Amino acid sequence: MRPPNVADVARAAGVSLGTVSNVLNNPDKVTPATRRRVEAAIASLGFVRNGAARSLAAGTSRTLGFVLTDLTNTFFLDLVRGAEEVTKAADLNILLANSDSRADKQRSYLDLFEEERVAGILLAPRQDLLEQVAPLRARGVRVVVLNADPPDGACSVQTDNVRGGYLATQHLIAGGCRRLMFAGAPRFPAVVDRLEGAKKAVDETAGAVTLEVVTTDGVTATDGHRIAALVDELPDEARPDGLIAGADLLALGVVQSTLVRGRLRIPEDLAVIGYDNNREAWSSLVPITTMDQAGEEMGRVAATMILEELRTPRQHKHRRVVMEPVLVPKASTRRTGREQHPHAASGPVSSAVAPEG
Amino acid sequence: MRPPNVADVARAAGVSLGTVSNVLNNPDKVTPATRRRVEAAIASLGFVRNGAARSLAAGTSRTLGFVLTDLTNTFFLDLVRGAEEVTKAADLNILLANSDSRADKQRSYLDLFEEERVAGILLAPRQDLLEQVAPLRARGVRVVVLNADPPDGACSVQTDNVRGGYLATQHLIAGGCRRLMFAGAPRFPAVVDRLEGAKKAVDETAGAVTLEVVTTDGVTATDGHRIAALVDELPDEARPDGLIAGADLLALGVVQSTLVRGRLRIPEDLAVIGYDNNREAWSSLVPITTMDQAGEEMGRVAATMILEELRTPRQHKHRRVVMEPVLVPKASTRRTGREQHPHAASGPVSSAVAPEG
DNA sequence: TTGAAAGCGGTACCAC
DNA sequence: GTGGTACCGCTTTCAA
Numbered sequence: 171m172r173p174p175n176v177a178d179v180a181r182a183a184g185v186s187l188g189t190v191s192n193v194l195n196n197p198d199k200v201t202p203a204t205r206r207r208v209e210a211a212i213a214s215l216g217f218v219r220n221g222a223a224r225s226l227a228a229g230t231s232r233t234l235g236f237v238l239t240d241l242t243n244t245f246f247l248d249l250v251r252g253a254e255e256v257t258k259a260a261d262l263n264i265l266l267a268n269s270d271s272r273a274d275k276q277r278s279y280l281d282l283f284e285e286e287r288v289a290g291i292l293l294a295p296r297q298d299l300l301e302q303v304a305p306l307r308a309r310g311v312r313v314v315v316l317n318a319d320p321p322d323g324a325c326s327v328q329t330d331n332v333r334g335g336y337l338a339t340q341h342l343i344a345g346g347c348r349r350l351m352f353a354g355a356p357r358f359p360a361v362v363d364r365l366e367g368a369k370k371a372v373d374e375t376a377g378a379v380t381l382e383v384v385t386t387d388g389v390t391a392t393d394g395h396r397i398a399a400l401v402d403e404l405p406d407e408a409r410p411d412g413l414i415a416g417a418d419l420l421a422l423g424v425v426q427s428t429l430v431r432g433r434l435r436i437p438e439d440l441a442v443i444g445y446d447n448n449r450e451a452w453s454s455l456v457p458i459t460t461m462d463q464a465g466e467e468m469g470r471v472a473a474t475m476i477l478e479e480l481r482t483p484r485q486h487k488h489r490r491v492v493m494e495p496v497l498v499p500k501a502s503t504r505r506t507g508r509e510q511h512p513h514a515a516s517g518p519v520s521s522a523v524a525p526e527g
Numbered sequence: 528m529r530p531p532n533v534a535d536v537a538r539a540a541g542v543s544l545g546t547v548s549n550v551l552n553n554p555d556k557v558t559p560a561t562r563r564r565v566e567a568a569i570a571s572l573g574f575v576r577n578g579a580a581r582s583l584a585a586g587t588s589r590t591l592g593f594v595l596t597d598l599t600n601t602f603f604l605d606l607v608r609g610a611e612e613v614t615k616a617a618d619l620n621i622l623l624a625n626s627d628s629r630a631d632k633q634r635s636y637l638d639l640f641e642e643e644r645v646a647g648i649l650l651a652p653r654q655d656l657l658e659q660v661a662p663l664r665a666r667g668v669r670v671v672v673l674n675a676d677p678p679d680g681a682c683s684v685q686t687d688n689v690r691g692g693y694l695a696t697q698h699l700i701a702g703g704c705r706r707l708m709f710a711g712a713p714r715f716p717a718v719v720d721r722l723e724g725a726k727k728a729v730d731e732t733a734g735a736v737t738l739e740v741v742t743t744d745g746v747t748a749t750d751g752h753r754i755a756a757l758v759d760e761l762p763d764e765a766r767p768d769g770l771i772a773g774a775d776l777l778a779l780g781v782v783q784s785t786l787v788r789g790r791l792r793i794p795e796d797l798a799v800i801g802y803d804n805n806r807e808a809w810s811s812l813v814p815i816t817t818m819d820q821a822g823e824e825m826g827r828v829a830a831t832m833i834l835e836e837l838r839t840p841r842q843h844k845h846r847r848v849v850m851e852p853v854l855v856p857k858a859s860t861r862r863t864g865r866e867q868h869p870h871a872a873s874g875p876v877s878s879a880v881a882p883e884g
Numbered sequence: 885t886t887g888a889a890a891g892c893g894g895t896a897c898c899a900c
Numbered sequence: 901g902t903g904g905t906a907c908c909g910c911t912t913t914c915a916a
Contacts, residue, residue, distance in 0.1 A: 173667065175893050186903040191895060201901065216666055221643040222588065223893035225579035226908050233639070241598050242806070250625060263639050265592075266623035268607060282590070282620050285578040309573055310530065391810030423810060429787045430812055449599065450807055453748030453780060455787055532909055543887040548911060558885065580909035583892050 174215040183211035194219065225287055234476060235283030236292040237267045237276060244449040245465045246294055249316055252469025253292060260477055262289060273299055284311050290476040292316060297359045312479050314472045317463075325475045327491045329463045331360045334495035335367025338414050338443045338461050341497055343371065343379055345505050347412030347441055353384045353397045353424075354416020361389065361416040364445060368414050382410060389416050394423015401440065402431050411440060412503075418444035418451035421458050425502060429455060441503040445495075457500035464493055531572040540568035551576065582644055591833060592640030593649040594624045594633060601806040602822045603651055606673055609826025610649060617834055619646060630656055641668050647833040649673060654716045669836050671829045674820075682832045684848045686820045688717045691852035692724025695771050695800045695818050698854055700728065700736055702862050704769030704798055710741045710754045710781075711773020718746065718773040721802060725771050739767060746773050751780015758797065759788050768797060769860075775801035775808035778815050782859060786812060798860040802852075814857035821850055 176194075180187045185204060192199050193208040200208070211217075225231040234257060238246050254264050265288075267279035276299050283291050290312035293303065297318045304322050307313055315326040342350060352368050354361035365383065372381040384400065386393040394415065401409060401424075415421035421444030425436055434440050436456050444451060447462040471491055479486040533551075537544045542561060549556050550565040557565070568574070582588040591614060595603050611621050622645075624636035633656050640648050647669035650660065654675045661679050664670055672683040699707060709725050711718040722740065729738040741757065743750040751772065758766060758781075772778035778801030782793055791797050793813050801808060804819040828848055836843040 176895095177893080180903095187894085188896080188903055188905090189901085192902085195895075199901070204901080218638075218666065219642050220583070220893050221639075222579045222582035223908090224642075224895075226577070226583055226910085227893075227895040229895090229908070231579065233643070241604055242601055244599055247598055247625070251627070263636070264624075265639075266625060267621075268604070268623060270608070279620070281575075282578075282622075285576050285581075286590075287577060287579055309575065395810070395812065419810075426783055426787075427812060430783075430789075432787075432789060453752070453776075455752065455784060533911095534909080544910085545888075545912080546886060549886085552911075556885075561885080577909050580892090581911075583894085584909075584911040586892070586911090 174217045175220070176217075178215060179208065179211045179217050182215060183208045230480075231286065231288050232262055233286070233288050234262055234264045234290050234292060234473070235267065235279070235286070235288040236264050236294075237269055237279050237283070238294050239269055239271050239276075239296050241266075241268050243446075245446055245463060248465025249292075249294055249469040249472070252466035252471075253473040254469075255466070256470050256473035256477065262477070264292075269295075269299075271296055273302075277302055280306060284309070289480055290314065292472055292476065294318070312476060314475050316468055316472050323488045325472075325479070325488045325490070327468045327472045327475070327493065329468070329493045329495050331363030331495075332367040332370070334445065334461045334463075335364030335414070336371045337367070337495065337497055338364070338445065339368040339371035339381075341459070341499070341503060342412040342414065342441055342443060343375060345412070345437075345441055345503055347410075348379050349410045350379060350381045350412045350414060351384060351401070351410035352381060352414045352416070353386055353393075353420060355386045355388050355393070358389065358416070364414075364416055386416075386420065389420045391419050391423030391426070394420045394425075395427040398424045398427035398431065402428065402433060409434075409440075413440060413442045415442065415444045418446040418448035418458065418460055420444065421460070421502070422451040422454055425454055425456055425458055437501065437503050437505055441505065443503055447498055454502075456502050459500045459503040460498050461495040462498050463495050468493060531574045532577065533574075535572060536565065536568045536574050539572060540565045587837075588643065588645050589619055590643070590645050591619055591621045591647050591649060591830075592624065592636070592643070592645040593621050593651075594626055594636050594640070595651050596626055596628050596633075596653050598623075598625050600803075602803055602820060605822025606649075606651055606826040606829070609823035609828075610830040611826075612823070613827050613830035613834065619834075621649075626652075626656075628653055630659075634659055637663060641666070646837055647671065649829055649833065651675070669833060671832050673825055673829050680845045682829075682836070682845045682847070684825045684829045684832070684850065686825070686850045686852050688720035688852075689724040689727070691802065691818045691820075692721030692771070693728045694724070694852065694854055695721070695802065696725040696728035696738075698816070698856070698860060699769035699771065699798055699800060700732060702769070702794075702798055702860055704767075705736050706739075706767045707736060707769045707771065708739045708741060708758070708767035709771045709773070710743055710750075710777060712743045712745050712750070715746065715773070721771075721773055743773075743777065746777045748776050748780030748783070751777045751782075752784040753780075755781045755784035755788065759785065759790060766791075766797075770797060770799045772799065772801045775803040775805035775815065775817055777801065778817070778859070779808040779811055782811055782813055782815055794858065794860050794862055798862065800860055804855060811859075813859050816857045816860040817855050818852040819855050820852050825850060 176190045180190045190208055193205050269276035292314050294316040295318050300320055303313050313324055315324055317328055320326050352365050372379050421442050425442055428434050444458050444460040447460045451458055533544055533547045537547045547565055550562050626633035649671050651673040652675050657677055660670050670681055672681055677683050709722050729736050778799050782799055785791050801815045801817040804817045808815055
């Protein structure tokens, strides 16, 4: 029992094959009466378009591939949601592939999407796996990189981590902190950038504020527990009054653990700021101030870039968009009498759109 | 600049088109020397197989579609990993679609996969969205349902939540608890089943153990914080000594919040058991006993079912596999002098394989 | 083993 | 507006 195809539909409706195709793709080019007949035939036969044949004939598919590093981080799902929002309006679909942070998986999914001739590929890679994009692009595959800095001129959307680290640190300083600590895992390039920004903010105080840097293995809550222990056991005069965590889960671990230890109050004795606006950290007993990377907006921008390239391939210029992260102040840094940001920013804003050719 | 196709490769290698296809699909049917020539041509031209054309000609694709409800829950990613493990050995790929718990998205992704003529669909749906599978299956699409109970005879893999609730409760009782509380959101069918199991275990004690049921809105850490407050403020004689949480994040909220309140000790005053083995709860300061649903194993079983159906469509019989969840004892229920499970179960075990036709 | 040719199911362009 | 038809790129059967 072969599934029905356009020819079957044409026969059942008493029209030609081309007309059926028109009903499917250019409905306005068909008389309402004819169209109704065709649609009835489609329904009664249970006809479902063959996407493979369609892609082959049309030379392009209606699908975008999205290769992701780490689906457990809600930030990446925000990217997906933003992108979906834009593409569904253009009748394009997004299919996901989870690379699980593994080079071989990322490669094999990129290859798969290339073979399937998807209309374009969105890639949120590990920074050190970026070398896989150049060969793809050389073969004419449309790629937009998210949350990483592609070496070749590919389209990309990223956030300014240096700036984010700077803003986070400024926030603590403005809140009255004088002895700062930065905790994070240097194996993540993003964390290194955030630290750089933190240093810059501290430098600008000309010695009024100090910064101690503590290295962790990862950026999980468990790593945060260790930091909390370390801070808790420091003598009073050596203890920081403000902590910049390289990521929200790390901050979450610090906050939870510190609360349980029950000695230091947050934010009075220790102000804590995270990074990511990771939903997993939202349930903290003391809500944690964080830097929002505007994941959905990044997804929207990336999808828009691909769409633009699809529609006007000739005049498309590759762009590198850098978004500014937005401070989301919460209780973990809210010191009495020093409300720095009474009105939380309502939404992230893009910036610094640099044409690149 | 049209990308190279098999014909180009054939020409460059000085062989016929069919030979190139054989190199690609039946390498052993080609002389090593010829094969090497073809492979060299492929490499030098940068030829990449066109998957659409391949699917069309072969009548079936090398891709499986996996539609998921909630990618933020690590349990679902375990399903994916397990399935990928099995399919990669069979040279099949898995593409993901996130339905975000929305009926329209789930439907549109199922439709997309059907159009693309994927080799089969894995579906981890919301229980109440199962009616979408029947029409698909009627049209001959291979579907395996995960973590839900399909009404029609579709293949499925699920865990026995009643049994899980029963085992969890027994564990607390064996640990010496006499006043139990069950907390969970009744809008999740799985939670209702777990409660049923809990009731059964309590009934078997013939009155020696009591069970109080508390309803929450959801199963997040925030809901857990409320439960903790409620328990903490209960008079001593009315307070439970054991809590069965409908899910791990709920348990996490209870534990964290209780620790911070600092009055009740865990597990001495209150033993807590969760459900899910959710990685997000692993970082709890007091590690939380949980019921593992063997996500990876479920994924493996589901993928195996699809593979079997692909290979031997005629003799394939639909099956309903029910897996037994496995207790993972940790500190949140480990009472001094009453070590009930000195050796944690090392791995999940499947059970109750019921042929269904 | 290798080569030639007939589809797979649509799309799009062409006349009518 | 509608119908006929030449492909799209690959797999597969059948002869040589």
